[in-house]
Amino acid sequence: MWDLLARSLGASTIFLFAALGELVNQRSGVLNVGLEGLMLFGGTAAFITAQTTGSYPLGFLAGLTIGGLLGLAHGFFSITLRGDQVVSGMGLWILSFGLTTYLGSAYTGPLGLARIPSLMGLSPFFLVGVALVAITWLLIFRTSLGLAIRSAGENPAAAEASGISVVAIRYLCVTVGGVLAGLSGATYTLSYNPVWNYNFLMGWGFVSLALVFFSMWNPWILLAGASLFGIMWQLSLSPELVLPGVLSRYVWRTVPFAITIPILVVISTPWFRTRWGLAKPEALGRPYAKG
Amino acid sequence: MPLTLPADRAPTEPILAARGITKRFPGVLALDHVDFEVQAGDVHAVLGQNGAGKTTLMNILFGLVQPDEGALYLRGQRVHFRSPHDAIAQGIGMVHQTRRLVAAHTVLENIVLGHPRVRGFLNLRGARREVEALCNRYGFTVDLGARVWQLSEGERQWVEILKALYGGAKILILDEPTSVLTPPEVKTLLAGLQALVRDRGVTVLLVTHKLPVVMAASHRVTVFRSGSVVARLRTGEATEEILVQHMIGREVAFRTADRSAEAGRPLLHVEQVSAFNDRGLLALRDLSFSLRAGEVLGVAGVTGNGQEELAQVLAGLRPVTSGKVRFADRDVTHLSPLERWRMGVGYIPAERIEVASIAAFSLVENTALNYHFDPAFTPRGLLDDAGLDQLTRRILSAYNVKAPHQYARARHLSGGNLQRLILGRVLSRRPRLLIAHLPTQGLDVEATAFVRAKLLDARAEGAAVLLISEDLDEILSLSDWVAPIYEGRFVAVLLREQADSETVGAMMAGLQKEAGAR
Secondary structure, three states, X not given: OHHHHHHHHHHHHHHHHHHHHHHHXXXXXXXXXXXXXXXXXXXXXXXXXXXXXXXXXXXHHHHHHHHHHHHHHHHHHHHHOOOOHHHHHHHHHHHHHHHHHHHHHHHOEEOOOOOOOOEOOEOHHHHHHHHHHHHHHHHHHHEHHHHHHHHHHHOHHHHHHOOOOHHHHHHHHHHHHHHHHHHHHHHHHHHHOOEEOOXXXXXXXXXXXXXXXXXXXXXXXXHHHHHHHHHHHHHHHOHHHOOOOOOOHHHHHXXXXXXXXXXXXXXXXXXXXXXXXXXXXXXXXOOOOOO | OOXXXXXXXXXXXXXXXXXXXXXXEOOEEXXXXXXXXXXXXXXXXXXXXXXXXXXXXXXXXXXXXXXXXXXXXXXXXXXXXXXXXXHHHOOEEEEOOOOXXXXXXXXXXXXXXXXXXXXXXXXXXXXXXXXXXXXXXXXXXXXOOOEHHHOOHHHHHHHHXXXXXXXXXXXXXXXXXXXXXXXXXXXXXXXXXXXXXHHHOOEEEEEEOOHHHHHXXXXXXXXXXXXXXXXXXXXXXXXXXXXXXXXXXXXXXXXXXXXXXXXXXXXXXXXEEEEEOOOOOEEEEEEEEEEEOOOEEEXXXXXXXXXXXXXXXHHOOOOOOEEEEEEOXXXXXXXXXXXXXXXXXXXXOOOOOOOXXXXXXXXXXXXXXXXXXXHHHOHHHOOOHHHHXXXXXXXXXXXXXXXXXXXXXXXXXXHHHHHHHHHHHHHOOOOOXXXXXXXXXXXXXXXXXXXXXXXXXXXXXXXXXXXXXXXXXXXXXXXXXXXXXXOOEEOOOEEHHHOOHHHHHHHHOOOOOOOOEO
C-alpha cells in the first residue's frame, strides 16, 4: 500500500511542478495551454543530455533551460506580439511533439544510469515540490512582487498606472512557468520513468493544466489536487491493485478531468463569485496593450 | 463662488510646465504645439469638450503617452517620463476617468500596489497604520479591508486619491472626477481637494467639461479647443458664459420641453413589477406607473437604485419576478427583446460601447443591429447591403455623425459621435416607446444639446419617452412627469410643474412621498 502511495506521489510531483509553473503564469494573466509541449521538450532535452554526458545535474539543467526558453517564446507571441494565447500554446505543443519525436527517436529506450535514490520509495522531488508550493504561496500572497503579479493578471491597466511594468512581470512569470514545466518533464524522464519513447507523456501536461483550474489558483489546493490526481493516475496504470477488473484504466484516467469540469462549473457561478470572491484572474488570456 | 487667490501672489515659477507639445494619433492631430503651466498650490482646472486634447495632455504629463514634439519641465528642470513609474517617482499622481483599481483586491492592497516602500515582503500592517492616519487627517472613511468591487464609484475614487497621496504625490491629476459622482459626493470631493491644497501644499489638476465644477473649485483655468489652448484665465475673472464661448467658440442654446403639446392615450402600463439585479438582490420592488404617447417620464435617481434593471425589464432583457408590463394594450411581460423591437420599443442602453454597439463592426453593421429583423432589409432572408448602406448614410448626415465613411469601425468614433449614431439608428425606426438610459452621460455640451433636442423631437412625433438620467437639470428640462427612484420604487410621480430640484433631490435621497403624486 505504501509502495502504491509513494509511487502515486512520484506521479503527483510531475503534475505539481508543471501546474505550479502554470499557476504563476496564469496569476500574471498568461494562459499557456502548451504545457504538455514544454514538458515533452524539457524531458527529452534532459534525457538526451543526461545520457550523453552521464550527468544528472547537466540533464536537469538542460531540461530547465529548454523549458525556460519555450516559456519565453510563448511570452514573445502572447506578450510582445499580443497574439492569441491559446493558438500560441497549441502551436508550441504541436511543435514540441513533432520535434521531440524527430530528435529523440535515436534515443528510444532506457536511460541506463544509476537510479536517483529514493527515501523509502518516496521520490525526493516530492519534497522539493512541497517546498516550492510554500515558496510560491509566500511569493504570491505575501510579497510585493506577488501583489504585482496578481494585479497584472486581474487588471493590467491598474497595475501599469501604479508604475508596474506589466510586460516585465508577465515575461518573468512565463519564464518561471517554463522552467518549472521543464523541471517537470526532466523529473519524468530522469526519475519517475527513465525510459524515452515518443510522446512519452500522453496527456500529463493537460492533466496539469486542468489541475490549475481545479486549484482555483491557490498553491495549497494545488498540492492537494496534485496528490489526488497522482493517485488517480497511478490507479489508471495499475487498476488491478484496487478493485481488480471493475474499471478499465481508461476510465480511471478520465477521473481528473471528470472532477475538474464540475469544479469549473461551480466556480463560474454567480453564487460562488459573490460568496467566495473572484477566483479566476480577471485578465487571464487577454493580451495587454499599453495606454 | 469662485475661490480667490491669496492676496497679490506674485507670479512664481510654474511647478509643472509643458512647452510646445505636439501629439499625433493616426489621422488626428490631438495636440498642436501646446504650452501649459501650473502654479504650485493651485487647483488648476483644465476645461474643454470631448476630444479637445485635455486627456491626451494629462496622459503625457503622467508618462502614459509620449509626445511627438515638445518638452516637460518640473520645477524648472527638464524631465522625461518614459512611463508612469517615472512620473510617480517625481511626485505626480493621476486619477483616471475610468477606475484603475484591481476589483478582486482589497482597498489596502490597491493602495500599496506599486509603492516603492513596499519592497520584498508586504508589510500590510505598517501600511494600514499610515493609510489610516492619512484617512483621519482628511476625514475619508473607507474600509481598508473591503474588496474594491464592493465599493461605490465615489468610494473607489477616494481609494485612487489615497493611493496617489500614499505614493507621495505632490501634483495630483484628476481626469473628469465628477462624471460618475452624485451631487453630495461631488461636494465632498471638491471640499476634500481644497483641504489637500490648503493643508498639504498639493497642486491639483482638475480635468473637466463641467462649468460649475470649474467655477466652484479652481483658482485658474486653461481652456482647450481642438488640440490647442484657447484661453488661460484666473477663475475669479471668468464667468460661465466666457468659458463656454472659449470652449466651443460660440453660444449654445439648450431647448427645453414645450409643454403645450397634447398628451395622447396611455401606451405603457407597468404594474407592481419586481426584479432581481445581477447579484440576486431585489432591485425593483412593486414598481408601478403608466406613460402616455407624447409624454416624457424622467426617472431621476442615484446610480444603483434600480434604474438599470427598470430599463432592462422594459426592453425584455431581464425577467420579472412578479408584476406585469402592458404595452399597446398587450401583455408583453414575457415577450423577448426582438418581439418588443417589432412592436415599436426602442432602447438606448447606458453602456454605449459595451451594449449599444460592437466596437469591431463598421457603422453599417452597427446600424444593422436594429434592422436585421426588419423584412424591408432582409429580402429573401439575406441582408440588404445596399439598403443598409443608404440608411446608414442617411443617419450619418441627419444626426451629424462625424465619421470618415460608413464603413469606419465603431471603435474609431468618439463617444459623442457614437451616441449620435445609436440615437439615429433607434429613432429612425420611429419607436412608439423610447427607453433612453443615461443618453447624455459623458458627452460634451454640443452633443448633449443635440441628443436632448432629438429626444424632444421623438416626443413631438408621439413617442412615449422614458428618460433615465442622473442629471437632475436634464430631467427637469425635458420631462412632463418626474419620478424620483429610490431603492427600486418611485418615491412619487410628479407633474413637472410640481417638481423642483430640492423636492426631487430630497426624494432621490430617500425622503418620503409628499402631496402631488399620481
